[in-house]
Amino acid sequence: MDLKTLEEKLSAINKEQTVVLRSDKESRFQDFVDVMDILKALKHEKLYIVTKK
Secondary structure, three states: OOHHHHHHHHHOOOOOOOEEEEEEOOOOHHHHHHHHHHHHHOOOOOEEEEEEO
């Protein structure tokens, strides 16, 4: 999914809802940063980050 589409989908989420980001060792760090940047721009503050080795 491209970042524009992702931003549109994330903008539909209520800002009071908790967002859970899941990542593993195969995930690209830049993808994670891009998602965090979008969430920050959309003023989402309730975040959980779950990682797996």
